[in-house]
Structure formats: structure tokens, C-alpha cells
Amino acid sequence: MAKTKVSYFCQSCGFEAPKWLGKCPSCNQWNTFVEEVIEKGNPAVPDWKPKSTSLQRSNKAVPIGQIQFDEEHRVLTPDKEFNRVLGGGIVAGSLVLIGGEPGIGKSTLMLQLALNLPGQKVLYVSGEESDRQIKMRAERLTAPLPPEGGASFISTSASISPSRGEEAAGCYILTETSTQNIFKQIEQLQPDMVVIDSIQTLHSAHIESTPGSVSQVRECTAELLRFAKESGTPVFLIGHITKDGMIAGPKILEHMVDTVLQFEGDRHHVYRILRAVKNRFGSASELGIYEMLGAGLREVSNPSEILLSQRDEALSGITISATLEGMRPMMIETQALVSTSAYGTPQRSATGFDTRRMNMLLAVLEKRCGFKLGAKDVFLNITGGIRVEDPAIDLGLAAAIISSHEDIPIPFKTCFAGELGLSGEIRAVNRIEQRIAEAEKLGFEQIFISKYNLPTGGDKKRIDLTRYQIAVKTVANIEEVFGLLFG
Numbered sequence: 001m002a003k004t005k006v007s008y009f010c011q012s013c014g015f016e017a018p019k020w021l022g023k024c025p026s027c028n029q030w031n032t033f034v035e036e037v038i039e040k041g042n043p044a045v046p047d048w049k050p051k052s053t054s055l056q057r058s059n060k061a062v063p064i065g066q067i068q069f070d071e072e073h074r075v076l077t078p079d080k081e082f083n084r085v086l087g088g089g090i091v092a093g094s095l096v097l098i099g100g101e102p103g104i105g106k107s108t109l110m111l112q113l114a115l116n117l118p119g120q121k122v123l124y125v126s127g128e129e130s131d132r133q134i135k136m137r138a139e140r141l142t143a144p145l146p147p148e149g150g151a152s153f154i155s156t157s158a159s160i161s162p163s164r165g166e167e168a169a170g171c172y173i174l175t176e177t178s179t180q181n182i183f184k185q186i187e188q189l190q191p192d193m194v195v196i197d198s199i200q201t202l203h204s205a206h207i208e209s210t211p212g213s214v215s216q217v218r219e220c221t222a223e224l225l226r227f228a229k230e231s232g233t234p235v236f237l238i239g240h241i242t243k244d245g246m247i248a249g250p251k252i253l254e255h256m257v258d259t260v261l262q263f264e265g266d267r268h269h270v271y272r273i274l275r276a277v278k279n280r281f282g283s284a285s286e287l288g289i290y291e292m293l294g295a296g297l298r299e300v301s302n303p304s305e306i307l308l309s310q311r312d313e314a315l316s317g318i319t320i321s322a323t324l325e326g327m328r329p330m331m332i333e334t335q336a337l338v339s340t341s342a343y344g345t346p347q348r349s350a351t352g353f354d355t356r357r358m359n360m361l362l363a364v365l366e367k368r369c370g371f372k373l374g375a376k377d378v379f380l381n382i383t384g385g386i387r388v389e390d391p392a393i394d395l396g397l398a399a400a401i402i403s404s405h406e407d408i409p410i411p412f413k414t415c416f417a418g419e420l421g422l423s424g425e426i427r428a429v430n431r432i433e434q435r436i437a438e439a440e441k442l443g444f445e446q447i448f449i450s451k452y453n454l455p456t457g458g459d460k461k462r463i464d465l466t467r468y469q470i471a472v473k474t475v476a477n478i479e480e481v482f483g484l485l486f487g
Contacts, residue, residue, distance in 0.1 A: 014250025087282015
């Protein structure tokens, strides 16, 4: 038995120190060191026998041209939004970490995946709920959902017991927190996919600290990582987050896994967003949108429809902007309210948008266009409860601010796609053809874009505007935009 000793770990970054420190020398955070009893000795080896050991080959330097590369095999799920975020499906041997606030729907999402994955044997390991609680949730998730625009993710079966039959037969529930017992069950069951709910509840016998500590989270993740890579079985880890919105545990946890997904959304709204923060097998800028219902999560195939409100009359301060999230174009509604300040200091507030960028837009409008906004309260809102960082919505926000300031509505079926520069110029944005096509598909009649999106020569490909039914208005500066809108 190796000799045990006490060490100190930083809860923020996982830095290890032989004694307590007030300030972490790695991440410069204060009062983050906790005492843990660790075991120094041979590295921990899980009690399981992998089916295929890809890491057992000789560790020799090989020229890159001699490395045999096969096309990565992906498992497509019935959830198209989940496939999009992962980059086209589940990669064999991948380790995926899903984080989110309590009650946002992480366990619901993964249990739906386990219940609806056809032809796959899925082991759902829960350290937080009993098997009866999971059974009750599974019964609720298998109720039929009302149809939406796309294919429904939930099976239309009424009950999981007799009617689901073959579909539910591939889902196995295990309530266990010891990694050694989990690997014994894995060796007997030989699952095609493993779901861990959650990684902070697991503990390994090779580490003497309590579950959820830095060393336990790191060791349990390392054991699951070795299992995933050597057996080729994809593993999904559900992780808690801290009050700062970061995934609980050491920062090295996010470096160890292949993909980090963030499940976001306001619990007071029905829409949830699954966002890829890190992805070694696809784009890290993709997102999937779900609607939370009583019978579970339903994928939203056309997010533009839920982000645009239906109005009976024209209202000032409301514009439509074309944005991109990954490869997906979306039309979002941007709202602005400008009013006279009742206090000495005007208020500046933005929901779903960067407040510093809003202050920059207000400075440009006051300097370049002559609008006196210094003594005005300005409030911005991105509808739908989402947060947008695409600079292409600058033009739409500027038009909404002036529309509210002058109390003049923007014409119906008008949208915007352009970045506003400090000198008042409208800068070009990327993938403008996809934005125009999305606006045309949703029935908009005109769209304002930068004239610099239409190259006049050189090697750049010229955009053919004749193939669009929508009227494309090209503008060079913000004054030209207001002249066309308000006369």
C-alpha cells in the first residue's frame, strides 16, 4: 500500500501545491485551495478489460505519411439538432462533456437520447437519482408531442413498458457511483454508448478524497477517457457548473474531453440552446435549439419563426436582423427603447447583447449622425432569450435605436445585415448569400447590406443578385441608411 499524504488543490484550475496558499500561482485566484488526502504510488488502473486496445501498440516515432487513417465512423441520432452540434453525429471513442445550470434539462436530454437511439445498447449511469425516479421520467418522456415544423425527437409511443418494446430494450439503467463497479457492469453488458450523470458524483477507490473534489473528478475522468479511447465506446459526461457559470472541477477537465457542450436557457422561458464550446470533430460555433415541454425536449427546426414576434401594427424601435450561428442563418428581432432620462445619469441596459458594444453604437450615432443621445435612457433587447455576438446585427440595432428616438416605425418585411464601423461606414459581413436566402425564404421584401459585400473586381467572386426575389439595398454609411428609411 502506497503511503498517503495531504496535498492542496486549486478548485479553479486544479493546480497542486504541497501547502496551503492564499493565491493560486497558476490562475491568480484567491482562497481556492482545499485540502485533500491523496495516494502517491502506481497509477490507478480501472478493473476492466477493453475489447480492443488501440494504445497497446509500440510507442515508436512514425512518419506521418505512414499513418493509416480511416474515415471516422459517426452514429446518427434521431435528433437532428444534436447531430448538428456534434458536427454530424456521435464519433466512436469520443468523450463528451455536457454542462448547464441545475434544472435546465441536461438529464432529460441525455435520457431522451438513450431511449431513442435505434439499434444501440446504451448504459445510463446515474449517481443522483434512483432507478424508479429515472423510470418515472422515462414514462413522461415517451408521451407524444404536438408536431412542429421538423421531425419530432420523441417517440410517439404512449408508454415505455409494453409498447416501446425493441426501442426501450436498448436502454439500461445503473445507479452507481463507484467507478470500479461501473466498469464491472460495462464489462458484462458491453454497451455501445455510456452516459454518466454526473461526473461530480463518481468516486474512485484509488483516490481517498471525497466525491466531487478536484482529484476525484480528474481521476474518474481519466479512467473514463482511457476506457473510451481503448474500447471505442463514446462516453457522455454530465457536469455541474459553478455560480460563475463555469463547469465545476479543475480546468483540465475541459482539456481532457473531446467535446464540451453548454446547455443554456432561462428557466422562465421554454426554449433551450445547446452550444458547442469545444469540438475536436467539428465546428465549435454550432448550436441547437430545443423547446421544453411537459413531455420532454422537442427540437426546433426553424428557429427564425420563434425569434420573430407576430405584430398586428407597426411599432417603432423594432427591427429584424440576419445573424449566423455556426452554419445556420437566423432572423432575430432586435428591440430598442429610447426615452428621456428621469435621473441625472442616463441608463444603459442591454439584454442578449454586449453593453460595451451598445455604448459604441450610441457614440457613433451621436458623432456621425448628430442624434443627441447623451441624455437619453437606452434599452436594447434580443427577443427569444438568446445572446448574440454577431457584429452583423449592428446595423439593425442602430436602425432600431433611431426608430425609437424619432418614434417612426421601420417598414414591415425589412431586415438588416451589416457591421457598423467607428467612422459610420457599413462594413461587409461574412456569408452574406446565406443571410439573403434566409430572409427571402421567410418572406421579407428588402434587406440592407454593405455595398462592400459586392466586390467589383479582382479574384473575388461577384454575388449574383438577380437570382433573388428580395430587393437588396446596398449602402455605404449610416447616413445613407437613414435617408432611405426615414427620408
